[in-house]
Amino acid sequence: MQQSPPRSRRKPVQDFSLAPVMSALDAIEHGGAGVDDALRQLRRRHDCHPSHLAWAAEAVQNVLAARAEHVAHHLPGPGALPTEDIWVAAAELATPDARGAVRYERTAWGRRYASADGRLREIWLLSVNSVKDRTAAEIAEAAAVAVTGVPSVAGFGEPYRPTGAGAMLPEQVRVVAVGCGDGSRRVLADWDAEEAVRQYTRHAKPALARVIDLRANQTSPGSACVNCEGLPSCSQPPTIPLLLGVNRPRRVRRRRSVSVSDLRTHATCPAKYHLTRVLHLKSAEPESAAIRRGRAVDAWLNEQHRVRHSCRAALLPDVLPGLTTEETGPAARMIAEHAAVCPLDGLPEDEQVEVQPRRTAYDPELDAVVIADPDLLYTDAGGWVWRETKTAASRPWEGRPLMESFPQLALAVLLMSAGVLGGDPRRSRIELELLYEDGSACEELCPADPGTVEEARRVIAALAGPWAADETCTATPGHGCTGCEALRWCGPGLGHTAGS
Known part of the structure; x- marks a missing residue:
């Protein structure tokens, strides 16, 4: 069922924390930009909140510092260089399964690195603040994608296409977690290819099977509904017109989730x-x-x-x-x-x-x-x-x-x-x-x-x-600035607290 009127994709302000961080790292690792140039370019972005950019500039430097420490710690072993292609592990089915699918694609989002000889791959999993605890299934899946995935590029709404570059599968894989907010770093897995496959079979494969079954047989409404194309025709969550008591705005925007805590904080x-x-x-x-x-x-x-x-x-x-x-x-x-x-x-x-x-x-x-x-x-x-x-x-x-x-x-x-x-x-x-x-x-x-x-x-x-x-999320400095978790990156808030 097509949403009517058509669903808007407009974002007045960037709502993905790591978007400017990834763009700046792409400029440095894939575009050949120097760190200072990349940070200057980052600060000139107009799609992000000013405080978001202040945080992102710190985050980029934290990731780069963590990367430098990691490389120094693992020398003189084979060095891993940034790779732009996405690693995709795909499975083709001869006939459609119970869900009607004939192809399954698995990827792992993060920063990717590979040695020049193709024997080593690393995937870095980025968290917004500190290193995030990952389940055994998450770690095993990231490692398995890195070990078995084929370098590919994405087409919008189309299957991934292999690039043919660096197609040799690696002998060793590392999964590294990094906290963008504080630069914390942890090696979650350092396995040979056989161990990565064993860990996938033991931990990740059963978890993926459960996810597929869950999505096929029942709904689980929540914040993930924001990105679901089938929401308007879904039985859950229940549709309640004018639940929030506000008419449709003149300029519609991308779907969002909201709670009372969100509304109180915005106020x-x-x-x-x-x-x-x-x-x-x-x-x-x-x-x-x-x-x-x-x-x-x-x-x-x-x-x-x-x-x-x-x-x-x-x-x-x-x-x-x-x-x-x-x-x-x-x-x-x-x-x-x-x-x-x-x-x-x-x-x-x-x-x-x-x-x-x-x-x-x-x-x-x-x-x-x-x-x-x-x-x-x-x-x-x-x-x-x-x-x-x-x-x-x-x-x-x-x-x-x-x-x-x-x-x-x-x-x-x-x-x-x-x-x-x-x-x-x-x-x-x-x-x-x-x-x-x-x-x-x-x-x-x-x-x-x-x-x-x-x-x-x-x-x-x-x-x-x-x-x-609201399309700008402008700061309103006041007594609440003291103790605010975002004060470090908020210019108006810092000015208010300094004046006080």
Whole structure:
């Protein structure tokens, strides 16, 4: 089914973190540009946010430094030089399979290097911030593609075409991970060709088979729906016109995903939203104690709820990951406050419980995939209950409407009133649990109440309207600059904090 009107591909500002990094590295490694020239060219780009370019310039130098250290460490062995061709492992089928496919192509995205004699290949897997942990299947697949892949070029919407260059398969492969944000580097695999094939057969091949089966037989709605051409005709996620309460903009843009956290961050500072929520840039500065405490409490509660245990009888933790001894005390007291109001206490065994499930909906007016991750969903006598649990150092201001203080509740109202969860709407409700060191509070909202739904629409539309119309993500310096994860690369923010 063709999307109507046709789907836009327009990006007012680049939303792929590594796009300028890869372009600059291409200029250096394949175009013969010097580092200084490539960085000057990088800073002149007009399709990226200025802070994105500031980060990218650092990232390029971090990758180059990591590459130089890697080469020096592995001398005097065979050196690996940049290669521009993509390595493609393709399988042709004599007849279409159950999915209708006659050809499968496997590639591994990253930087590619090969020795002059073709005996060694390296593939570098880039992460935005630090080196990312990779599964055994990911590592084995990257190694297998590097070992068995044929140098090829892509045609838009067409199969890859072999170039005929460097077609000899290597004897050795390395998979190297590098963090663009801090230059961290780790060799994930250093195998001969036979070992790479063994690791692929053991780890990657079963994982690929599961992925193919999953995609053939069921849907898994989420942020990946942004890139799916079949979304308009798919049964999931459910389509809810004007879910965000904003009409189609005059200039349509590429499909995006959005959550309430995204909208709240954009309302605070559009630049912070773009850098931290879209590009996922993160400085090395430590997080605040309140953020770490909230995460630790959340993780402990989730673990209890996943095994279907009421928290009332649970032993309070003496240690919580990520917290100091002094910080564990306040967090444990919040957990104790939760135990008194845990919704699983006394819940019948035949009721359903889902811990931090993802719920997704599609707003066709904005071509936006709307994502929500409730802390807990459970059924109660035929209705669904959506529960949000928040830790806080102080009580919220009583003069502010509840859904303005916690707009995730407003989105929950809209999704439940639209029937996304199912169940009896008259028996369904939304619960907010607030945890303090010295007490707790619980509030309820009814998604079947017309007044509540109308207020929820107003709250979400007020947040979504500026987000939908914004094409520049301009910084709005203020008190929020202190502690911002993207401050390092934000000129207006640095100017504000220096002036303060």
